[in-house]
Amino acid sequence: MLSWTIYTSFLGAAVLTLLPRDNAQAARVAALLTAMAGFAVALVGTFKAGGGLNTLCDVSWVPTLGIHYHLAADGISLTLVLLTGIAAVAGILFSWNIEHRAKEFFAFYLTLIGGVYGVFLSFDVFLLFVFYELAIIPKYFLIAIWGSTRKEYGAMKLALYSFVGSAMVLIGIIAAYVVAGAKTMSLIDLAQYPFPEHFQAWAFPLVFIGFAILAGLWPFHTWAPTGHVAAPTAASMLLAGVVMKLGAYGAFRVAMTLFPLGAKAWQMPIALLAVTGIVYGAMVALTQKDFKFVIGYSSVSHMGFVLLGLMTLNEIGFTGAVLQMFSHGIIGGLLFAVVGRMVYDRAHTRELDALEGMDLNKALPFAAATFVVASAASMGLPGFSGFVAELQVLIGAWRSFPTMTVCAGIGILIGVAYTLRVLQKAFFGEVAAEVNPRQTESDALSRAQPHGLEPISGPERFGAVILMATTLVIGLYPRLLLDLIVPSLNSPLFEGLRRAGAL
């Protein structure tokens, strides 16, 4: 039944292309219905499935090469499928104001969603790769057509980075397929094949980094800020919310399970890159002038925790990493929604200096309140999902590499700093009139403007509430997801990692 998440999305995209061209409302509604149907399927499927490994569909696809169309789900997939469902619905709610070529926008959007669902549910490496690449192209068009700041550059950079990453992955999986020599692409079979250590020593970094490029691994993260900034709101919500998770998921699901010995050998160097990403992303975010760039770099920083969690090679670290994927998907989406839709679409600027004078907490109280909640979640305050996730990653990391954990902790501190800075500048800026009488005139203008801002619309409120509620629920009762994630780490898929003495 879960496989219908994929088909619904693609069907929705196909239906959209048949709708009349100038009826934006019909396109929106159709897209929303599709996304909600996908989410409903995901939700019901999750309750039915539980944490173990369930095969949904397994038919021979290309018999001569031993490729199967194999969809399955374990707790990790389910967590991310749920995330995709929520993010898809929220993204559509936040693009309710798209009028320009709306039908194409939502068709590309749903194709992307379908590809993402597909990646999370594939248990055949070839199939996973097909869905993974399928998701690249819609991203390009979403950004290049509907984006803002340097959109064509950002879109092309994102597409090429993704494609280079997937090229690395392709080399790795072809080599693994040939070396295993069993004519199978099944993830489970390949994970049980003992690849020679010298092979894993180069195949692991190749495949891991290939995937991790999309997860924003430093120093291959540079597509992320430009891509996020250039993207339209819904696309940046998806980029931060689910697409970056594709990378992390692939790194975990394919690179680490297939090449556990390689993971052990490369544990330190990659953990170092992850920590560098955490600290570097946070520090760069601290100095940005553009509101959206701050969030863009914060994504790099938060995704560093996911990769750090993976590199701990212990169970609590893995659990934390998966939870952090979910958590950042929600929080990152929320942050981008506030910046891109609530603020930028109304104020038409993202310059923090300009926003400072606009007194947005009065003009857009709902946006300000949402951002306060989102910042609190992003900083990792207890009660929000980010806290549980980052705490687990840090505990796991402490067992493996205490020094780096301290560095990551510093990253969190800087995270608090940039979040508060941007919160204060964007929403609670001091109106400069009292300070500098010479600017009264221009200030009067800029103060008059906010009151002309259209109020936050219903769909936006609804979307924001969904995301805020999710992060709170998971923060207060993380067992909802932990009960899915933890049992799935015992599946035969992670046999290799266990045998490598990791778990």
Add this chain to the structure above:
Amino acid sequence: MSGVGYFDILKLAMPETIVALAALVVLFIDLGIMRPAEGKFRRMIAALVTGTSCLVAIFWMHQVQQETAPGFLSGLLVVDPLTQLVKQGVLVLTLFTAWVSIDSTFTDHTGEYFALLLLATVGMMFLVSAENLLMIFISLELLSLSLYILTAFNKRNLRSAEAALKYFLFGGMAAAFTLFGLSLLYGLTGSIELRPIAAALKGKGLDPALAAAIVMTVIGFGFKIAAVPFHLWAPDAYEGAPTPSAALVASGSKVASFFILGKVMMIGFAGAEGNGAWRALASGWVPLLAVIAVVSMLLGNLAAIAQSNVKRLLAYSAIAHGGYALLAVLTDNLQGVAALIYYVVTYALTVLGAFGVVSVVEEKAGEARFSDFAGLSRRAPLLSFCMMIFMLSLAGIPPLAGFFGKFYVFTAAVNAQAKNLGLLWLVVFAIAMSAVSLYYYLQVLKQIYVAESSTNAPALKPSAPFLAGIVLVAAGVLALGCAPNLLVGELSAAIKAAGF
């Protein structure tokens, strides 16, 4: 050779005969009956006859299963499941080439155009069936001569004549090299049949004369497949030729040429392979082709980035794709043959569709510059969607045929030396280059989907039958990508049965 009657040969060569007769029929109908009719109607009728003959030939091959014994007719005409399958592929490509020609107004000599199309197809079919040096050369020439004329077919355009002249001069030189190489081979072995040649070469090692023969032969075929450094004619020919002719040069002709190249190398030069593994290079045809493949991929992809005309871009991309396909040849095993055929057939289908779309734009705008494609998605949504499928398939994006083709070729290449992953370096290079290629294919799509069209851009109204043809090709590309087994399964069975 006793016991082989003319009737038997005629029966074996029936598909070729059907197509050759159709060429005459097209000429007769067009010149004798249709002459006074309106241009569009004439083209429709001629295309209909062409297409019907292709279908009849395909149907014949399905119905009459025949096979020639080894050594039959000294390999002049080899009929086995594999050659039949490839011929069917070639016929399908001709069918669609004729289909996308119905809207093209570059010539009034409709009958001659379609007759030449069919004659070129006869050349391809005999080429595919040949395991005899003489026959290979003759059918290669039949194919090439038809293509030269087709390239020059637009009498109103000087570019077309220039393109044809370049194509012809290079082609003539290449033919001379081929002939020289083949005669050396005959001198060395005393045979003009591929299998006996291989038997005679066995154990002799690579003496200088054989090396010269290999190099000369590769030069000749390298020209046909537009591999670097024998590619110089391609960009000009693609750009100057009438678009449907360019489509044939890029599609059917490529399939036949690659197939015969694979056959000559793998069968004829068996024993002189050498080794293409990274640290174990040993001279032979494999390393030679490896080098050609690498430079083709490199130059094709990098030069394509700099193009601003879609036809030239497709020419350079064809060079690059030739490089990928060569990887399949130099695997030197059966999986490689299957991968090669899958790859070139799907590539040909894709590029044929792309040229079809280009022809529509060119018909209106007079040229095929990037700017002529600006905003196409709003002027012709369906056509644009098809173009997106073609471009993404060429770039190797799943779930389109181009992706599986690449995957299949790369897997076969790595598998060829599975123990030490000897050919992995080539695959790494090819995958890196295909990452580059996404950039320029996206440039085309950017024009179509992102750029705004200029206000006075004419509306595009391709005729319904034409549009149906393009959509069918696009559907084929999608179907072969989603269900590769449609072709792969047949191929594996045919190769097994043919005992390649």
